[in-house]
Amino acid sequence: MKEENYRRPSWDEYFLGLMDEVGNRATCDRGRSGCIVVRGKQIVCTGYVGSPPGFPHCDEEGHLMKKVVEEDGTSRMHCVRTIHAEQNAICQAAKHGISLKGCTLYCKMEPCRVCAMLIISVGITKVIAKKKYHAAKDTRDMFKHAKIELEVVEDEVEQYSVQ
Numbered sequence: 001m002k003e004e005n006y007r008r009p010s011w012d013e014y015f016l017g018l019m020d021e022v023g024n025r026a027t028c029d030r031g032r033s034g035c036i037v038v039r040g041k042q043i044v045c046t047g048y049v050g051s052p053p054g055f056p057h058c059d060e061e062g063h064l065m066k067k068v069v070e071e072d073g074t075s076r077m078h079c080v081r082t083i084h085a086e087q088n089a090i091c092q093a094a095k096h097g098i099s100l101k102g103c104t105l106y107c108k109m110e111p112c113r114v115c116a117m118l119i120i121s122v123g124i125t126k127v128i129a130k131k132k133y134h135a136a137k138d139t140r141d142m143f144k145h146a147k148i149e150l151e152v153v154e155d156e157v158e159q160y161s162v163q
Helices: 011-023 085-095 113-122 137-146
Strands: 034-039 042-048 065-069 075-079 104-109 126-131 149-152
Touching: 011 034, 011 042, 011 104, 011 126, 034 085, 042 085, 085 104, 085 113, 113 137, 137 149
Parallel strands: 104 126, 126 149
Antiparallel strands: 034 042, 034 104, 065 075
16 A cells, blocks of 8 residues: 655665664764765665774763864864764774775765865765764865765754854
């Protein structure tokens, strides 16, 4: 029997939904971010925000906050206890000997500068982010230079505590 109002999700909607589910494993409540890397229509690896294996998590010990001051004098607070979801996904692929060349990465918000450098380095060619990131100017510039396609689904900046 056919459901009246059912609409099958697009592949991007499907992978973004799975990315959100992966983010539920995150151990830092400032983002609860997840990441999925896909080749074609197959998931290659996943990652979520969390501390390195064997280290305490934010959910257990609290945040390890550091202030970052930009050249223009603006400052931001960053939790440095955890590894970003994109970094964890790339590490998972490396641990299992999986190339990410030509893959698409799905993430909660535009990647930070460090994640962008890693994404470029491993050969990922497309990034689909659910939302914008407040400090993504460098990322956008680097992706443009590296010819990495960046698509942001929602025209809204991700908000989280102590931003």
